[in-house]
Amino acid sequence: MKLYEGRPEDVNEREEKEVRVYDMLEKLKIKYGRVDHAAAWTMEDCVAIDGILGVSMCKNLFLCNRQKTDFYLLLMPSDKPFRTKELSSQLGVARLSFAAGEDMERFLGLLPGAVSVLGLMNDTERSVRLLIDEDLRECEYIGAHPCVNTSSLKIKTEDILKVFLPATGHTPTYVTLTGAENIG
DSSP states (O other): OOEEESSOSOOTTSOHHHHHHHHHHHHTTOOEEEEEOSOOOSTGGGHHHHHHHTSOBOEEEEEEETTSOOEEEEEEOTTSOOOHHHHHHHHTOSOEEEOOHHHHHHHHSOOTTOOOGGGGGGOTTOOEEEEEEHHHHTOSEEEEOSSSTTEEEEEEHHHIIIIIHHHHTOOOEEEOOOOOSOOO
């Protein structure tokens, strides 16, 4: 694996959704580092990628309420445990669960394993509420997949928050996750 700056020179063999990410980042004048790699399905798969990028990939969780009427994309540090009850209580939602892959594809245009904040560019109806763990605000960079799990990008957090998200029409809700077992 090697770190590259910007989009691949040849995008002919790339999926359209990946190329659209590069096009949007270019249009928004957002600089990024890129690593191409074998499909990364888990956070453990991302360890070597993190080393090349010099940043930890975000843990991205696609969630929904019990009725499957509200959908959430949660970004949090990769090393922090996720406790459903902790987030549910902060949002005032009775119960959160992982949303179905079909809903991820319908709202974000993504398949499981490729979910990232960059998928919000496909949520033109703003059906997905973005949740960001407060700890990520302190990170200079975040790691994110460009809508496929065979590449990873290193992007300034400030560019995501102040340029990318406004361009997609999404406003983040900040949450404080401790990963603690016993909440409330």
